[in-house]
């Protein structure tokens with residue numbers, strides 16, 4: 007990699023000039039797709055091709071599943087001691103730390119997110135996830151249970167087998183960590199289907215994982231598209247568990263394919279339209295900053311983005327003025343430049359160019375047409391690449407599309423409310439239930455809202471706090487199951503009850 011991190015601080019650093027790994031990773035080896043096909047992955051700053059990547063489809067999924075099956079059934083992975091697995095995961099984390107900035111640069115290049123955020127937040131978070139799950143590897147065990155009669159009863163917590171995992175493009179590495187970390191800690195083997203928009207960083211880190219001692223076949227990575235590679239993984243009869251993060255629409259397909267094939271259990275982490283509630287007693291300056299972060303972080307491309315900003319009428323006018331000023335101050339530009347807060351949207355799915363970008367602009371037009379007040383932004387930024395000006399709408403009404411749909415872009419919608427009961431009703435009147443933010447200084451208000459909101463995560467006077475130990479997942483159409491934390495382990499474990507008749511009950 008021909009760039010220097012020092013240069014990143016003053017001027018745009020050059021992204022890595024070449025990409026080492028573009029093939030599929032099957033059974034510990036980088037291989038071409040069976041079809042020989044490749045697809046381009048693009049730089050969202052310009053639309054230029056970064057590299058051509060092997061395009062896996064059903065046949066490659068078959069090969070990857072066979073490798074994972076062998077590494078599970080014959081070992082070594084589930085047959086190793088938990089301590090051995092833990093040590094490999096910890097060595098992997100050490101290598102990640104060593105290569106932190108290279109990995110971050112690759113992530114920025116392929117995804118468009120600011121390099122400073124990738125280097126300081128996401129890659130360290132990814133590393134932290136593997137240390138956290140390494141810690142679990144040797145602490146997973148069953149119970150001894152008192153039962154009626156003369157029996158000794160115990161449970162064994164066993165790995166499920168081959169886990170199929172499908173991830174999106176907004177946080178390529180963090181999603182890899184949420185999925186692969188718990189699966190491997192529990193002794194499963196994995197076939198990971200990365201997002202077609204961002205295939206590069208997963209291949210790079212997987213190579214490091216093998217350098218750390220990961221045996222072949224334990225982690226297989228198939229780059230490729232959803233309806234081909236993704237669907238084949240969901241439908242595979244030899245995949246024992248499926249984990250998916252992406253849109254609610256695709257989540258339904260994943261669940262259906264999984265049920266129709268072999269009823270493999272599925273965890274889903276899907277879309278959201280999360281409320282961020284600013285109460286009348288809130289410190290407005292802090293609330294503005296937090297609400298801004300809640301929506302605009304990662305170019306607005308977060309499933310849990312605080313995309314319905316409810317502001318109490320008493321502080322509404324002041325909030326709108328300040329939210330607008332904050333958005334206009336947001337630094338948009340080349341994500342490799344120091345101080346840049348917002349890079350280009352990741353809008354490229356090489357088949358439908360600028361799909362996501364156009365979708366966001368369409369929602370902005372719909373906001374204007376439906377009568378919301380455009381306070382700032384509202385159009386693309388610059389003429390090249392896929393940048394959008396930080397956009398703030400006030401006077402947003404519940405029935406507007408911008409208040410209901412997941413936009414997945416830098417568009418803040420501010421809604422006015424009068425009292426707590428009303429805001430609870432409105433916040434809960436969504437098909438989604440992923441997360442919520444509450445901004446208040448009152449313990450009673452925080453407690454009321456915290457209990458009333460039908461969402462998987464409530465952040466009080468904070469937002470997007472993603473510790474490895476905190477479970478994450480959705481109510482309603484935002485998903486099924488929880489990832490991260492201890493809760494995530496049960497997605498990857500079978501419970502076997504063992505009942506032994508006692509010959510001599512006295513003892």
Ligand code: ADP
Nearest residue numbers: 173174200201231232233236237252253256259
């Ligand atoms: P988005 O691109 O909006 O995040 P998607 O749900 O389309 O949402 O994509 C998330 C992941 O799901 C990607 O890896 C994508 O390739 C995959 N995917 C898309 N369609 C399917 C499908 N029919 N079956 C399985 N996986 C799919």
